[in-house]
Structures are given as structure tokens and as C-alpha cells.
Amino acid sequence: MLAFMWLTVITALRVLGRNRLRAGLTMLGIIIGVGAVIAMVSIGEGAKQAVQKQIATMGTNVIMIFPSYMTIGGVRGAQGGAVTLTVADALELKKRIPTLSETGWLIRSTMQIVNGNRNWNGSVQGASPSYVTIRDWSFSSGGSFTQTDMESAARVALLGQTVVENIFEPGEEPVGAIIRIKNVPFRVIGVLSPKGQSVQGTDQDDVVFIPFTTAERKVFGTLFLGSVGGVFVSTERTEDLADAAEQIRQVMRARHRLQGEQPDDFTIRTQVEIGKVQEGTSETLTVMLMIIASVSLLVGGIGIMNILLVSVTERTREIGIRMAVGAKRFHILIQFLIEALTLSVVGGCIGILFGVLAARLTTVIAGWPTIISSDTIAVAFVFSVVVGLFFGLYPANKAARLNPIDALRYE
Amino acid sequence: MNPLIVGEDIWKVYRVGDVEVQALRGVSVTIERGEFVAIMGSSGSGKSTLMNMLGCLDQPTKGQYRLNGVDVGQLRPDQLAEIRNQQIGFVFQSFNLIPRTSALENAQLPLFYRGLSLKEQRTLASAALQRVGLKGREHHSPTQLSGGQQQRVAIARALVTSPSLLLADEPTGNLDTESSQDIMGILEGLNREGMTVILVTHEVDIAAYASREIVVKDGQILSDRATKERSQAVGV
Numbered sequence: 001m002l003a004f005m006w007l008t009v010i011t012a013l014r015v016l017g018r019n020r021l022r023a024g025l026t027m028l029g030i031i032i033g034v035g036a037v038i039a040m041v042s043i044g045e046g047a048k049q050a051v052q053k054q055i056a057t058m059g060t061n062v063i064m065i066f067p068s069y070m071t072i073g074g075v076r077g078a079q080g081g082a083v084t085l086t087v088a089d090a091l092e093l094k095k096r097i098p099t100l101s102e103t104g105w106l107i108r109s110t111m112q113i114v115n116g117n118r119n120w121n122g123s124v125q126g127a128s129p130s131y132v133t134i135r136d137w138s139f140s141s142g143g144s145f146t147q148t149d150m151e152s153a154a155r156v157a158l159l160g161q162t163v164v165e166n167i168f169e170p171g172e173e174p175v176g177a178i179i180r181i182k183n184v185p186f187r188v189i190g191v192l193s194p195k196g197q198s199v200q201g202t203d204q205d206d207v208v209f210i211p212f213t214t215a216e217r218k219v220f221g222t223l224f225l226g227s228v229g230g231v232f233v234s235t236e237r238t239e240d241l242a243d244a245a246e247q248i249r250q251v252m253r254a255r256h257r258l259q260g261e262q263p264d265d266f267t268i269r270t271q272v273e274i275g276k277v278q279e280g281t282s283e284t285l286t287v288m289l290m291i292i293a294s295v296s297l298l299v300g301g302i303g304i305m306n307i308l309l310v311s312v313t314e315r316t317r318e319i320g321i322r323m324a325v326g327a328k329r330f331h332i333l334i335q336f337l338i339e340a341l342t343l344s345v346v347g348g349c350i351g352i353l354f355g356v357l358a359a360r361l362t363t364v365i366a367g368w369p370t371i372i373s374s375d376t377i378a379v380a381f382v383f384s385v386v387v388g389l390f391f392g393l394y395p396a397n398k399a400a401r402l403n404p405i406d407a408l409r410y411e
Numbered sequence: 412m413n414p415l416i417v418g419e420d421i422w423k424v425y426r427v428g429d430v431e432v433q434a435l436r437g438v439s440v441t442i443e444r445g446e447f448v449a450i451m452g453s454s455g456s457g458k459s460t461l462m463n464m465l466g467c468l469d470q471p472t473k474g475q476y477r478l479n480g481v482d483v484g485q486l487r488p489d490q491l492a493e494i495r496n497q498q499i500g501f502v503f504q505s506f507n508l509i510p511r512t513s514a515l516e517n518a519q520l521p522l523f524y525r526g527l528s529l530k531e532q533r534t535l536a537s538a539a540l541q542r543v544g545l546k547g548r549e550h551h552s553p554t555q556l557s558g559g560q561q562q563r564v565a566i567a568r569a570l571v572t573s574p575s576l577l578l579a580d581e582p583t584g585n586l587d588t589e590s591s592q593d594i595m596g597i598l599e600g601l602n603r604e605g606m607t608v609i610l611v612t613h614e615v616d617i618a619a620y621a622s623r624e625i626v627v628k629d630g631q632i633l634s635d636r637a638t639k640e641r642s643q644a645v646g647v
Contacts, residue, residue: 003529018511321507324468325521325568326496328489404468408507 126215
């Protein structure tokens with residue numbers, strides 16, 4: 001049996017080698033199909049991981065609460081325009097919901113930041129110290145402000161990389177420097193490590209953090225003391241996120257005295273929800289890829305079936321001879337199946353090679369991140385085997401069912 | 412010992428479209444081991460059908476054919492294949508070698524389907540090629556061989572399994588006189604060593620090599636006579 005298999009493979013290779021152009025063209029379908037799948041999946045996986053990294057920059061297990069629009073005489077204002085969210089709300093949430101590990105808040109505005117003769121218009125955020133912790137900011141030099149700074153409304157600032165690059169000379173040490181925000185002098189006590197783009201595409205490093213109290217009393221000139229632009233809380237465990245979000249809603253509705261039918265005057269978003277939106281996108285992408293893959297593999301498979309049918313017809317007499325000297329149906333079946341498999345597997349392997357190459361080139365030329373996983377390659381390989389078997393079966397069976405007398409007489 | 416071949420009232424009926432063709436109409440024949448039989452007849456006489464029947468390529472529509480005591484009519488295609496592989500060697504008019512495949516590999520073919528190891532296949536096939544005088548041509552492909560040589564490869568392929576029956580269908584039909592004599596000489600020699608040989612031909616001088624002549628006409632046996640003393644089989 002082993003000798004039989006071995007010789008059959010050799011025969012198949014010889015037959016295909018005799019007609020290289022034909023074999024090559026037949027394999028093209030599989031090569032393109034498998035290659036496209038590998039390249040696309042690698043690019044898709046790369047994009048997915050990049051998005052996941054972005055989501056991770058929001059912090060861990062974060063829930064965001066924003067004030068909703070305000071309706072004045074039937075005119076709806078922009079989201080976040082209301083002043084319905086306050087520090088008191090945040091403190092109440094912390095007190096009432098035990099699963100919340102951190103609670104932070106902030107107000108923000110775009111303002112001019114000046115250092116010497118350089119200036120920059122950036123996002124200035126008055127934040128509670130816990131906000132910096134919740135968002136997982138780390139420092140490339142210096143450190144964060146403290147609760148004491150917050151209580152004393154200290155004029156200290158933390159600078160994001162983009163701001164540093166725009167108001168400091170290269171090599172100049174920002175920590176310890178005095179900058180001005182809206183003419184109020186601040187001492188820089190920390191420089192934040194870069195985070196890059198957010199999921200929404202904004203530059204997260206274009207930021208200056210100052211203590212919340214300092215911001216509302218000395219810089220922003222806020223109309224209502226204690227109103228905030230957003231409350232950020234985090235939970236210890238990811239599983240608690242959904243429950244916590246619902247509890248927050250209940251507490252907030254009670255605090256804002258909203259009756260049954262009245263809509264929420266705040267918006268709650270969790271990191272998990274944002275992740276889900278991204279997952280949905282990548283799922284759509286995956287489905288599209290699978291359709292492309294199945295179509296190209298189908299086309300490739302039909303190509304193999306076609307050429308095998310031609311081969312069976314061309315070699316009818318040979319099949320007759322083989323049957324006359326004692327080949328059983330099984331022997332003929334296996335012979336043609338192995339030819340089909342050789343075509344699809346060799347095609348699949350070349351396709352994998354091309355796919356990997358294409359993915360690499362995409363990274364090198366276009367700069368897109370790609371991930372080539374061994375799973376993808378294994379699945380592509382298995383698929384080419386299955387295609388060979390499936391589309392080889394019909395011609396092989398046709399050959400095996402020939403009548404030896406007719407086959408011998410075939411011209 | 413029972414005869415090698417016993418055919419009793421064999422009928423073979425084909426349908427070609429709406430027309431029913433009676434290729435064989437009640438043929439009864441008995442052939443002993445070691446005989447050298449020539450089956451003669453004009454084209455369309457049914458001799459090819461009879462040959463296919465005897466070679467287990469075909470099965471009777473009616474009647475019984477026993478080869479070595481086995482009722483062939485009852486067998487499934489794979490069992491027929493096995494009988495062909497074990498007991499029958501074929502030599503065809505058009506040689507029927509597998510193209511672009513060496514003489515050795517052609518001669519190996521029946522052993523390949525018998526499942527022998529590659530080494531055994533090579534040893535036996537080489538011996539068979541040597542037996543037909545093709546030592547040194549093992550690695551030539553059919554196109555590199557003359558007609559007579561190709562037919563010798565076919566004979567080597569037929570005898571490599573040491574079959575009990577060698578069927579030759581117009582073996583000299585595509586050959587010149589000299590090659591024909593060579594081929595018939597080889598068949599004669601094999602018969603002298605004890606192999607049963609059935610020869611299908613329409614040439615009288617070729618049929619003369621045999622010791623028994625069966626004439627077929629219109630699907631029936633017209634005559635069946637011994638033409639010369641049976642050569643004494645060796646080792647039977």
C-alpha cells in the first residue's frame with residue numbers, strides 16, 4: 001500500500017510536470033485565492049490589533065459620563081452643553097456604588113499656552129488627580145499632581161508630548177519650567193508619555209492637565225462652580241462594567257429628579273461598548289474576507305475539476321490498460337484524487353508564500369501593520385486540501401467507473 | 412484436474428440504441444491447461460467479444476463461464492480486476508503500453524496493482540523483460556522502441572505475474588513479417604513451458620502456430636479442431 005501511494009504521487013507529479021503550463025494555469029485560481037486570503041487576513045488582524053491598542057489607551061474598565069444636550073425653548077444644544085453634571089454627582093456615585101474603584105472628573109477648554117516667545121493653542125483640561133490615574137497616563141519625566149495640589153488650587157501643570165514639542169526647544173527640559181495659560185503662570189511638574197491617536201482620531205497628546213479646582217477658579221472662569229465636562233469612573237473587574245453603568249444611571253436619574261418618561265440628561269459610555277463597535281466592524285470585514293475566499297477557492301476548485309476531466313478523457317485508454325492489468329476502481333480513484341490534491345496543495349503552498357509576501361510588502365510600502373498568524377496559514381492549507389479533495393472527487397470517480405472494454409477501445 | 416476454461420452456452424447481447432446486437436449466441440467451449448488455441452473469424456464474427464469474455468473484461472448476458480472453476484459471471488468489477496491481475500495476461504494488437512513510461516515501469520504495472528514492494532516489482536519485471544529479449548532496454552520509453560520491441564514489452568507485462576492464461580488479440584496485426592515471427596516464437600516458447608495461450612487472429616499463417624483452431628462466425632462456433640499434435644507441456 002505504501003509503495004502504491006508513493007508511486008502514485010510520483011506518477012501524479014510526472015503527469016503534471018509534463019504539462020507545466022497547464023498545471024500552472026490550473027493552480028493559479030488556488031494561488032490567487034489562498035494568497036488573497038492570507039494577505040487580507042494579515043492586514044485585517046493588524047488593523048484589529050491597532051484598534052485594540054487605541055481602545056486600551058482610554059484606560060482600563062472605564063465608564064464615561066457626559067452631560068447631555070440641554071433644551072431651551074425647544075432648541076436642543078450640543079451634547080455636553082448642559083451644566084447638569086457636577087462634582088457632587090461624581091462624589092455621590094463613588095459613595096453609592098461599591099464596585100467603582102476610582103472616580104475622576106474634568107472640565108476642558110482650548111486655550112493658548114505660552115512658553116517664552118512660543119505659543120500653542122491646545123486642549124487644557126482641569127482634572128481631578130484620579131482622572132489621570134483612570135486614563136492610565138504615565139510620565140516620561142516628573143510626576144502627577146496630588147490631592148493637596150487640588151485642594152490648594154495649585155498652579156501646576158502636566159504637559160502632553162504634542163504641547164511639549166510645540167512650546168519647548170528640542171532638548172529643553174520642561175519639568176520645572178514656568179508656562180502661561182491665559183496669562184496665569186503654571187509650573188510644569190510632569191511630562192506625559194505619548195498615547196497617540198484616540199479611537200475617534202484625535203491627538204491625545206495635545207493636552208495640558210491642571211488641577212480641577214485651579215482650572216475652575218483661576219483659569220476658565222466657570223459660570224457654575226462644580227459643573228464638570230465629564231465624569232470618569234473605573235471598576236476593578238471588567239465583568240462589573242455593565243452592572244456599574246446601570247447603577248450609575250439609576251443614581252444619576254434619582255439625583256437629577258428625572259420622572260418615569262423623562263429622558264436621561266446625561267450619556268453613559270463604557271469601554272466595552274466602544275470595543276463592541278470596533279468588533280462589529282472587524283466582524284463585517286471577516287465575513288467579507290470569507291466570501292472573497294470562498295469565491296476564489298470555488299473558482300480555483302472548478303479549474304482543477306475542469307482540467308482533471310480533460311485529463312481523464314485524454315487518458316481514457318491508459319485507464320483501460322490499467323484496468324485490464326488489474327487496477328481496481330479504488331486504484332484509479334486514488335490516482336486522480338492525488339493528481340487533484342497535488343494541484344491544490346502545491347497551489348495552496350505557493351499561495352501562502354505569495355500571501356505572506358504581499359502582507360510584508362503592505363507593511364513595508366504602505367506602513368500598515370500586518371499580523372501573519374500560523375493559524376491563518378494552517379487554515380489556508382487545510383482549505384486547499386479540502387478543495388482538492390472535493391473538486392477532484394467527481395472526475396476521479398468518473399475515471400474509476402469507466403468500463404475497461406470501452407476505455408481500451410477509446411481512440 | 413478440471414479444465415482451465417469451461418464456457419457453457421454463453422450469450423452476449425448488447426443494445427446499441429434501439430437495436431439489439433447478439434454478439435455471442437450460445438458459445439460452449441472447453442480449454443485445457445497448456446493448450447495453444449487460435450480463435451479465428453472475420454471482423455464482426457464475435458471473436459473479440461469472446462476474447463473479452465475469456466479475459467474477464469466482460470461478463471456473459473446468459474450462460475456460464477468458469478475460469479479455474481470460478482463462475483466469472485457472478486463477480487463484481489473489483490473481483491474481476493483481481494482475477495485479471497492474478498490469472499490473465501493480455502497482449503493487444505496496438506500494444507497498449509502506457510506512453511512516456513519506461514519499458515520497466517510498463518512491465519511492472521500488474522505487480523504495482525498487486526501491491527508488491529518496489530524492489531520485488533523491479534526484480535520480476537527485469538526478469539520478464541530479459542525473458543522476451545529486451546535486456547538493456549529497461550529504461551526506454553515506448554516511442555524509443557520499434558513495434559516488435561513494444562509488443563515484447565507488452566508480452567513481458569503479460570507474463571510478469573506468471574498468469575495461468577495468456578490472451579493475445581491480433582498480436583502481430585501491426586507488425587512486419589519478421590517481427591511477427593519473433594513474437595509468435597516467444598508465444599510458442601511460453602506455451603511449450605506450460606502456459607495456456609489463446610490467440611485471436613484472422614491470419615491463417617499466424618493461426619498455424621497454434622495446435623487447435625476455433626472458427627467463430629455470427630456469434631457461434633463454426634468449427635473446432637486440433638490442427639497438430641499438442642506440444643508436450645513441460646512440468647505439468
